[in-house]
Amino acid sequence: NYRCRSAFKLIEIDDKYKILKPGYSVIDCGAAPGAWSQVAVQRVNSAGTNSEVPIGFVVGVDLLRLTPLDGAHFLSFSDVTDQSIQTHMQELLPSAQADVILSDMAPNASGFRELDHERLVTICLSVADLAERVLRPGGSLICKYWDGALAHQVQSRLASTFCEVRTVKPKSCRKESAEVYFLARFFKKNLKQIHF
Numbered sequence: 001n002y003r004c005r006s007a008f009k010l011i012e013i014d015d016k017y018k019i020l021k022p023g024y025s026v027i028d029c030g031a032a033p034g035a036w037s038q039v040a041v042q043r044v045n046s047a048g049t050n051s052e053v054p055i056g057f058v059v060g061v062d063l064l065r066l067t068p069l070d071g072a073h074f075l076s077f078s079d080v081t082d083q084s085i086q087t088h089m090q091e092l093l094p095s096a097q098a099d100v101i102l103s104d105m106a107p108n109a110s111g112f113r114e115l116d117h118e119r120l121v122t123i124c125l126s127v128a129d130l131a132e133r134v135l136r137p138g139g140s141l142i143c144k145y146w147d148g149a150l151a152h153q154v155q156s157r158l159a160s161t162f163c164e165v166r167t168v169k170p171k172s173c174r175k176e177s178a179e180v181y182f183l184a185r186f187f188k189k190n191l192k193q194i195h196f
């Protein structure tokens with residue numbers, strides 16, 4: 001029972017690429033209503049349901065109110081692009097590092113396609129900032145974007161910090177939608193990270 005059908009997009013990507021593993025720490029950006037977090041909680045075992053494997057950790061953040069979920073730490077009414085929120089998320093993480101960053105964030109549709117695209121690119125670049133602050137070397141990132149003129153900015157930013165960047169379009173996305181995900185893997189060792 002997932003809170004939203006979007007769960008199946010993450011399931012599809014993770015079944016193929018095996019990003020989420022028991023014991024991992026995950027940040028879920030734009031988590032409301034919480035379906036991706038539900039998948040993450042199951043796969044990293046952050047609710048401790050399976051006593052045979054390590055227990056992970058999930059932090060979910062959204063501008064909207066998040067309904068509590070067993071195994072997840074939720075920050076409601078919080079903007080991921082805000083530096084102080086990013087610091088707060090990092091402080092919550094065990095050892096201040098994440099293994100995986102997920103972002104299914106999208107701006108509210110303005111009705112102007114180019115403006116929406118520009119806003120989503122700004123959001124994606126801020127997720128790239130977050131990755132540079134908190135992702136452990138070797139870590140992964142999944143980030144939603146809409147294809148368009150500026151997508152290459154996000155792509156090249158990710159390509160400079162990850163060994164592998166690919167584009168994935170889950171079958172469970174509506175065919176006509178421009179929605180795509182960047183899957184960036186094998187984060188390079190980062191000298192910019194601040195350790196608490």
Ligand code: SAM
Pocket residue numbers: 003004006007029030031032033034035036037061062063064078079080081104105106107108123
């Ligand atoms: N993955 C979620 C799930 O499976 O339940 C669905 C996410 S929904 C498509 C996108 C979410 O991103 C919205 O709830 C929106 O409030 C959030 N969002 C957009 N911009 C944000 C920001 N700057 N900071 C935090 N959340 C944001």
